[in-house]
Amino acid sequence: MKRQIPLLLVLVFGIFMIFQYFVPHESSEWIYEFFLDWIYIIGIFALALGIWSLIRVSYDKIKYKKPNWQYAVITLAGLFAMILFGFDYGRHFFSAEGLSNYMFRAFFDYILIPIQATMFSLLAFFIASAAYRAFRARSLLATLLLVSALVVMLRFNPYFGPIGPYLEQTASWLLNVPNLAAKRAIIIGIGLGMVATALKVILGIERAYLGKD
């Protein structure tokens, strides 16, 4: 009961959706769209579980005075403040006007955006340190990786005089030829792996996600 019904549901819904793909008729499309809505709505309900987990972990940190517990207070404050602003302090539960609340927008523009953009921009540094650390001519494979990356990075460097244009052409050759071949092979392999995994789920061979008992 606790495992059979879920496995049956996976099988039925899975097979149905596979065949749905080959039926262009309106009624089949309607069901497809309805199901996608289901998934979306289930996902939103599940967010409550996520938020509960976040609150509980933070609360435990504060309660048991775990290391850095002070910061958990900031997390909770940020969470509740944002929810409060988003409902316009409770004035707009069922209309989207809360989204235009001044504080809600200010928090978005001046806290979320700068921090996220800055996290993203850390890549400028990490791409440099990763290149320094890992691009060593240790083996033939590592050397291929290193040389190919160097050529592409040098493609617009003006300090190579007459060989500059050749460097640029080589770089575009590397991007358009071996890179394309590598990508195509990986895509085909991934496609087959995905189909195999999805079939395993539908057939109930892969069932780790259902848990036990």
Next chain:
Amino acid sequence: MNIFDRMMSLDRRWVFLFVALVCVITYLIPFSIKINITPEVKSIYDHVESLKAGDYILLAIDYDPNALAELHPMTYAIAEQAFRKELKVIFVTLSQNGPGMADQAIRDISDSLRLEKTYNGITYPARQLINGKDYVFLGYKPYPALVILGMGQNFRLPFPSDYYGTPLDSIPMMKGVLNYDQIKCVIDFAAGNVADMWISYGQGRYNFPLALGMTGVMGADYYPYLNSGQVFGLMGGLLGAAQYESLADNPGPAIDGMRIQLYAHIVIILFILMGNIGFLVTRRKKQV
């Protein structure tokens, strides 16, 4: 620990520091760098340079704010060059958010023209751009393919009046200018498939010289048209824009951007080389 070991196992914070310093310094201190010029960009510059005062060119501003960083520098450099040479410029846009882009470009370039400037050793006097005498901005119309075809018959068909509402017939510089036959070249700055339409419906049908400025991602796909001679020049991305700025001796945001990129790349490459020298030397020592 000798110097080679040190070269291999540098604290990565030195890498961070150098990258940050180089970016900040190259950002703060403007200086020009040498840019490799490719023939497909140079041919656009040469074409514009070969025109005489009073010749007409058409600039199509077919991009919106998303592609501004890459395409605006091209528009600025070419329009500045054209106006300094006293060419007459017709602006048109086939992209929905294009009018804002064109409007901004025209305003900024008129400001810049009010100053006396020297490009490639030639000093150009300050001049006041006059709408309708030096340039005309036709505005935006949907259905790019039909607009391109229609302009081949007569500009007045898709655009009876310009962007500001003046009938084309009462604009002095449009007198006797009917269609592409009176235009010396069309340069399309495109961030979408409008470029294809300029190639097949414009150049393909009316056979005028066409050059393209595109985003970096798109650029590579259009080289076949260059080989087949359908377009006489091609600029791709910030790199293409920087080449044009450098040809026109008019350093702007594209060269600024390239300068930062270039030196950041050089720093990274130097670190990679340093790591490898250290690695190779220490390995040889171990083998001995």
Next chain:
Amino acid sequence: MKFKMLLALILLCFVSAVSGFGQSAEEIMALPDSMAMAPPAPPSNVRGVDTDNDHGHSITLTWETSPDDGAGLNNVIGYKVFRAESPDGPFIERALIPSGGTGHIDVGAKEKDANDYLPDHVGFYYKVRAITADSLIYAESEVFGPVQSYGQWFNTGRVPVLVFVIFFLFVTLFFIQKAKGGANLFVRRLAGIEAVDEAIGRATEMGKPILYVLGLGTAADIATIASYTILGRVAKKVAEYQTGLIVPCYDPIVMTVAQETVKASYMDAGRPDAYYEDMVYFVTQSQFAYVAAVNGTMLRERPATNIYMGKFYAESLILAETGALAGSIQISGTDEIAQIPFFVVACDYTLIGEELYAASAYLGREPLLLGSLKAQDYAKAAAIIIAIIGFITMNFGIEAFKHLFYVSN
């Protein structure tokens, strides 16, 4: 509505342009000959059929171009397609095709209250007008009709996909049967996967936890599903060795499923008491906020091993570099092609692409999973053979073989 307004606008422009010429005789004099033009010949042979392989509400039209399109008078700049519910009209304009066009698919909305609703099973009449730059000069084809649209129950354009899916299903079932029968299925070793075991052992020795990141995928992403199975194996080993496990999650459903998986593994290992729910916790559903939190965890908890399996985007390198800074051993696997190079560069072991999907079978060594791995290999062999045959036939000028594999939409 918008569409009609735009058309009206264009029409207006064209009309005002023409009337504008009256003001100045000089301008008319200057017009090229083609402007004072004769009307072009009309397009001919207009035909319409229901569009195949769709949900209905669409009709495919074809016609032959006007003799004056690109030749003759050479003044046709495009075609306008008109539709009506009776042969006498009223006709409404449906499309504008640049010159040279010989067809159009008239797609309407399927919702009854939409502006361009095109009902199924209703007869429609079409005509095509060759237009010139001058809106007053044009030529119309004869009216064609009636033609009806309707939806299909099978998309024949997707037959190649169906064949592939059925072939694959068949091979999978075959090998699973074989595996159940006890056949010994050989699988070569994969360094990245064997490293997982080593890494868990190392964590035990160091007395430090293992950080398992499921990536930014939702529970619906196949990469995430593959990742659960790997998480299950890792959690089981972790429970056996009594090492710590940290699983920060990005998606709440993924968190729920991961909790089930880890709990089941602890039960399998006979240590349900050691399991607690907050091993697997939710962080936030925002990419870089999530990364900020995981980065902080790495530097504070100093896990011995970081495992990244699932869907990763730009954050891949941020995570992997921070992990390397914290001195952790790192094993990664993703099907996001753009991110594989970064993992290859920054991690100790990387499962490239489909190796991620093979990993669960490897770790478990369960015959059923190995069976499906075999099926994957045979499908790959089939793909290679098809590609080679197609390549050879193409270069001998035979396109028929390649066309067998054409998927129309």
Next chain:
Amino acid sequence: MQEMSIGTFLWTTLGAFLTLCIFSFLYRDNPFYKLAEHLVVGVSAGYFVIILWHNGLQPNLFNRLNDGNFYLLWLNSAAPWYMIPALLGVMMWTRFSRKWSWISRWPIAMYMGIAAGVAVPLEMKNRVNLQIYSAMTDIDWGNFFGGSLINSASGLSQLIIFLGTIAALFYFFFSKEHTGVFKGLARFGIWILMVGFGASFGYTVMGRISLFVQRIQYVGDWTKVAWSGISGTYTLVWFITFGIFALLAVYEFIQFMARRKKEA
């Protein structure tokens, strides 16, 4: 420089401060990074709650079940069958209870079934059918050498793409040991993969650098505003901000010296 109201200036100051907090992570983990990190986690989680409520639940569920009077009188609504997903959503919440949590597997199972079922034909088409189809290229034999070895459009390059794809696929075979001819092919396959990865890595560097440049601009613009106001309105704000960073520097220096002593 555009004019800024004092309110906007204060908010921008916060943005610039948080930007620097995140950058401080490059030096090492520190209280400022922790502050920004925990703040962004809370705020972003709250942001998603609100967005999913207003832009998700409202239009996709509530409005469909709304019959015009009251949200619960859903039977008269336009789409009463939307009670099913709502019910499934509520079933997810059984996870709050230990005893009933197994019920949550039903919606999860449907979710997985739908996801897997959609993936099978779709991934087969997009990744397998289409890629094999485009791998069957017609080589441009007339332009085989294309003038130079590094011409991407030459017939030779097309041939390399095809052979590279096949060889890389060979590399991924799991059920055969890499020996003999097979070893050679797989070897060529992994070379292609590595060259491709290197090129792709090198290509991305450019875009990443410009991300950092944008952040420099953000802080730079703020500094300009602050500087222009140093003798006027913003003096106090500017000094406070400067003071915070000065204190941070001093704190770090003391810590650093202390660690030095310890190590020595």
